Amino acid sequence: MDISRIIEITNTALEVEFELDPKKLVPEAHIRDDLGLDSLDIVDMVIVLEKAFQIKLTNKKELSTLFTLGDIYGFLETIRDSNIDQE
Amino acid sequence: MSNIVVGSGIAGMTLALLLAQQKQDVTLLEAAPSPAPLLNSFKRSALSFDVGFHYAGGLAPSGVLHRWLNALGVWKYIGNDALHPVSEEFHFATNDKYYLPPHKNFLISAVEEQFHETESFEKLLTMMNDSLNHSPFMNPLQEKFTMDIPENITSVSDVLDSLNLPFALKQIMLARCLLLGLRPSETSFEHYSVLSMPYCESSSSLIGGGKTIRDAYLRALEDAGVTVQCNSTLKSLLVEEEELQGVVLENGKELSCERCFFTGHPQQLRSMVPPKVFRPAFFNRIESMEETPHAFMIFAETKSASLQDKVVYLLTQEGFCADRVLDADDPSIYVTGAAPVDGRYPVLAIASIKQDICKKSDQNYSAWKKKYSEKLVNYLETRMPELAPIRLLDAATPSTLRHWVHGSKGSLYGIAHSNENLPILPITRLKGFFMAGQNILLPGLLGALISAAVSAGFAFGHDEILQRFRQGYE
Numbered sequence: 230m231d232i233s234r235i236i237e238i239t240n241t242a243l244e245v246e247f248e249l250d251p252k253k254l255v256p257e258a259h260i261r262d263d264l265g266l267d268s269l270d271i272v273d274m275v276i277v278l279e280k281a282f283q284i285k286l287t288n289k290k291e292l293s294t295l296f297t298l299g300d301i302y303g304f305l306e307t308i309r310d311s312n313i314d315q316e
Numbered sequence: 317m318s319n320i321v322v323g324s325g326i327a328g329m330t331l332a333l334l335l336a337q338q339k340q341d342v343t344l345l346e347a348a349p350s351p352a353p354l355l356n357s358f359k360r361s362a363l364s365f366d367v368g369f370h371y372a373g374g375l376a377p378s379g380v381l382h383r384w385l386n387a388l389g390v391w392k393y394i395g396n397d398a399l400h401p402v403s404e405e406f407h408f409a410t411n412d413k414y415y416l417p418p419h420k421n422f423l424i425s426a427v428e429e430q431f432h433e434t435e436s437f438e439k440l441l442t443m444m445n446d447s448l449n450h451s452p453f454m455n456p457l458q459e460k461f462t463m464d465i466p467e468n469i470t471s472v473s474d475v476l477d478s479l480n481l482p483f484a485l486k487q488i489m490l491a492r493c494l495l496l497g498l499r500p501s502e503t504s505f506e507h508y509s510v511l512s513m514p515y516c517e518s519s520s521s522l523i524g525g526g527k528t529i530r531d532a533y534l535r536a537l538e539d540a541g542v543t544v545q546c547n548s549t550l551k552s553l554l555v556e557e558e559e560l561q562g563v564v565l566e567n568g569k570e571l572s573c574e575r576c577f578f579t580g581h582p583q584q585l586r587s588m589v590p591p592k593v594f595r596p597a598f599f600n601r602i603e604s605m606e607e608t609p610h611a612f613m614i615f616a617e618t619k620s621a622s623l624q625d626k627v628v629y630l631l632t633q634e635g636f637c638a639d640r641v642l643d644a645d646d647p648s649i650y651v652t653g654a655a656p657v658d659g660r661y662p663v664l665a666i667a668s669i670k671q672d673i674c675k676k677s678d679q680n681y682s683a684w685k686k687k688y689s690e691k692l693v694n695y696l697e698t699r700m701p702e703l704a705p706i707r708l709l710d711a712a713t714p715s716t717l718r719h720w721v722h723g724s725k726g727s728l729y730g731i732a733h734s735n736e737n738l739p740i741l742p743i744t745r746l747k748g749f750f751m752a753g754q755n756i757l758l759p760g761l762l763g764a765l766i767s768a769a770v771s772a773g774f775a776f777g778h779d780e781i782l783q784r785f786r787q788g789y790e
């Protein structure tokens with residue numbers, strides 16, 4: 230999956246599930262400060278992304294190192310790659 | 317500060333007491349006509365049957381439940397004289413029978429006598445103790461509170477597979493997953509330890525059953541100046557500028573409050589909260605969570621043998637099978653009794669059934685209920701011939717539970733806290749709105765009680781809430 234598809238899926242999921250303004254969904258956007266997603270939302274976000282990408286994220290410790298939307302795209306890209314490698 | 321607690325079950329009553337200890341003004345709301353309907357009992361043919369409470373672990377002095385009920389000011393109204401020791405029996409379909417004694421002092425010798433091996437069992441007990449000792453709500457000496465989600469959650473199957481327990485003993489310990497309504501592979505070992513270790517300490521019923529607990533709670537609530545407002549169903553939350561203002565009841569009455577503690581099923585929330593307060597992702601996650609199994613119960617009598625001092629788990633040929641529902645040829649059954657009347661002994665048996673298999677509104681509901689009741693009676697007479705003949709008095713379906721207990725789903729323990737799911741937190745995006753109860757943390761008396769304490773801790777600070785539990789208050 231290329232990065233543009235990852236961005237598209239992520240943005241659509243966040244827009245619908247968190248009622249976010251699509252204009253705000255840019256790679257530089259800070260998850261907490263710009264998008265207003267707090268630590269409680271993050272739990273829900275993990276589940277939303279798991280569902281959107283059909284992957285398991287709950288035991289990934291990298292989750293705590295993600296601060297911007299760009300970080301999320303990059304993280305999902307590595308996850309997708311490693312999943313494909315396993316297959 | 318005014319607080320509203322929604323639901324007067326164990327979680328709600330515990331919350332009300334903990335809030336009162338914090339010198340808070342508390343209103344406790346209950347949808348049913350009387351408080352704590354799950355702790356109620358009813359009579360059939362002069363025999364008394366308990367709805368939700370049959371026996372518990374750690375109720376005897378030095379047990380964790382005992383300590384909590386002391387800290388809440390509830391135990392003094394129950395009293396040690398009401399304790400009644402209960403042995404747990406495990407009957408395999410191969411006709412092998414084993415038991416676990418009602419007190420830890422006899423546990424190791426009972427294991428030795430029946431299984432001729434105690435090393436792996438003692439290792440399991442140590443692992444369970446280590447696991448639950450992390451929790452300040454179980455261990456009064458633990459000063460740290462963490463809600464960290466561990467990277468790797470060990471399941472009960474993982475642990476029990478790694479120990480060299482004798483086959484039957486392993487099945488018996490796996491059967492304790494029934495306390496959570498989960499399969500061993502989806503049960504976190506920590507949750508398992510929290511709920512099942514107290515049973516290794518002591519297992520007891522109470523003279524008077526669930527009503528004894530309910531009445532003791534009500535007296536403690538009275539001491540604390542809290543009254544239960546029954547027939548008060550929550551309709552919606554009043555929210556202004558993202559802040560909780562109060563609640564609206566079904567009868568239209570508005571009550572203002574600064575905090576609200578909700579102990580109902582969180583899947584009820586969508587219709588109660590104004591738009592935009594919670595994210596769709598929150599509702600979608602909660603609504604996608606599976607329920608614990610649904611139960612079918614029979615209430616019967618026998619003149620042949622007493623079940624008063626024991627509970628019996630009827631296991632299958634292969635041992636413990638969580639999925640063996642009543643439709644199967646060899647369902648897994650839980651059997652218990654209560655106080656006899658004139659030489660007649662009550663028999664209560666519970667089997668799990670497939671979700672919402674037949675609702676009260678269905679045309680063939682009565683026929684279905686009759687068929688399943690008869691099947692369960694016949695099966696009991698085959699597996700426990702010492703009880704035959706068994707006379708059926710009544711039965712309960714998930715519909716019955718929904719109606720009498722005001723549980724929204726009618727499942728045994730609400731949401732299944734499988735290790736696949738991320739936990740639901742007691743705090744929410746709405747400031748002042750907290751959740752508690754078996755749907756949020758863990759089921760059973762202890763699970764609901766601890767859930768209330770965790771929730772109150774989020775509102776007032778965990779050290780404040782844990783103070784009396786740590787001191788071991790009388």
